[in-house]
Each structure stands twice: as structure tokens, then as C-alpha cells.
Amino acid sequence: GDQVEQSPSALSLHEGTGSALRCNFTTTMRAVQWFRKNSRGSLINLFYLASGTKENGRLKSAFDSKERYSTLHIRDAQLEDSGTYFCAADQGGRALIFGTGTTVSVSP
Amino acid sequence: DMKVTQMPRYLIKRMGENVLLECGQDMSHETMYWYRQDPGLGLQLIYISYDVDSNSEGDIPKGYRVSRKKREHFSLILDSAKTNQTSVYFCASSSGQNSDYTFGSGTRLLVI
Numbered sequence: 001g002d003q004v005e006q007s008p009s010a011l012s013l014h015e016g017t018g019s020a021l022r023c024n025f026t027t028t029m030r031a032v033q034w035f036r037k038n039s040r041g042s043l044i045n046l047f048y049l050a051s052g053t054k055e056n057g058r059l060k061s062a063f064d065s066k067e068r069y070s071t072l073h074i075r076d077a078q079l080e081d082s083g084t085y086f087c088a089a090d091q092g093g094r095a096l097i098f099g100t101g102t103t104v105s106v107s108p
Numbered sequence: 109d110m111k112v113t114q115m116p117r118y119l120i121k122r123m124g125e126n127v128l129l130e131c132g133q134d135m136s137h138e139t140m141y142w143y144r145q146d147p148g149l150g151l152q153l154i155y156i157s158y159d160v161d162s163n164s165e166g167d168i169p170k171g172y173r174v175s176r177k178k179r180e181h182f183s184l185i186l187d188s189a190k191t192n193q194t195s196v197y198f199c200a201s202s203s204g205q206n207s208d209y210t211f212g213s214g215t216r217l218l219v220i
Contacts, residue, residue: 004150006150009148033208033209035211037145040213041196041213041214041216042211042213042214043198043211043212043213043214045208045209045210045211048207048208086150086151088151088209094153094156094164094166095141095153095156095166096151096153096209098143098150098151098152099150100148100149100150101148101150
């Protein structure tokens, strides 16, 4: 089965509001990486976490390998936050295992 | 500026034609990857390269091959393109375990 379950698949936000994306893992992961695919199609690296939390501006991510999940919080959403967000888990194997993505739409 | 560069950004090919997607990185990373991204499927791993001439199949290698003759370049080759290979292809590199990945901007391939 799928090792990385990402939710929700789509998220609509008004400017200034916030929400969270979540990835659940079926096995213990070594680390997680979060990306945003912007309107030009580029994959932007947001965070890489082996444990704990990291914050960058209005984005904050947490990773709990024991509980097998990671979250990405967006606060005070802006129009430029729109895009598709992917989590990707590092199982310590060959390569990252990607979630199916969350399409975030921020409206005025 | 450390980055992964993919060429071309957009490509249209006819079914049966050969396709060459190129990827370069300037970080001296040993490991490079090719993924394809399709709606609802996330990114799926096609091939990994651990170093020059040290390549390994990923999860969906059928219909693809790769070439890594220099550490900084990793090519994805479709010898006879099929319409179901229409996708967005991403190249990535990493310095190995316990390190993050750097992705290229992607190549959007349309096979008609």
C-alpha cells in the first residue's frame, strides 16, 4: 500500500487565514521534506526535517517519526502561497517517497 | 548559486520518436534521480544514479533508460516515446543519505 498518505488533496484559503497539511506514514521514516510546486512548475524546497519543527516565515513544519506523521502549517496565507504542496519521506532507502500532493488555492 | 538545471523546459514529440532529457547540477552531488509527476500520483521514481555509470532502476523504469558519464550530468532517454509518457519530469540530486534533495524546474513532455 501507499507509504505516504497526504491530506487534504485540495485546500481553499482566504488571504490572511491559515491551515495545515498533513502526511501520515505507514512505516518509520528517517526524515521528511516538503516542497511547493509553483505556477511555473518548479519544485521549491521548503523544509527538510529529521525531527522536531522548523519555521520559515509564515510556514512551519513538524515531523514526528515515532508517531509517523508530518505537518505543514500555513499562517496568514497570501496569494503567492497558492500551488501544489508535496511531502516526501526519506525511509533511509534509495530515494524519497512522495505524497500525492495538496493543491492550495488562496483567494482574496 | 547551487542548483539543478533541466533542459528543455518544454518538449513536444511524436509517438515513436527518441527523447533526450538532460539534467545538470553544480553541487558535486553523488546521487541523482529522475522522477515523473502525474496528477494524483505524486512523483514516481524512474531511475537513480549513485555516481558515474552506477545507475539503478526506480519504481517505474519501463520505457526509459539513463546515462551518467559525468557526475554533474544525468540524462533520461526515451528510445521510442509513447503517449503515456506524457508527463512532467523532474531531476533531483542529493549528497547522499541524511541530506535534502534539490530539484530541477521540471521538463514538461507531450507525446502526440
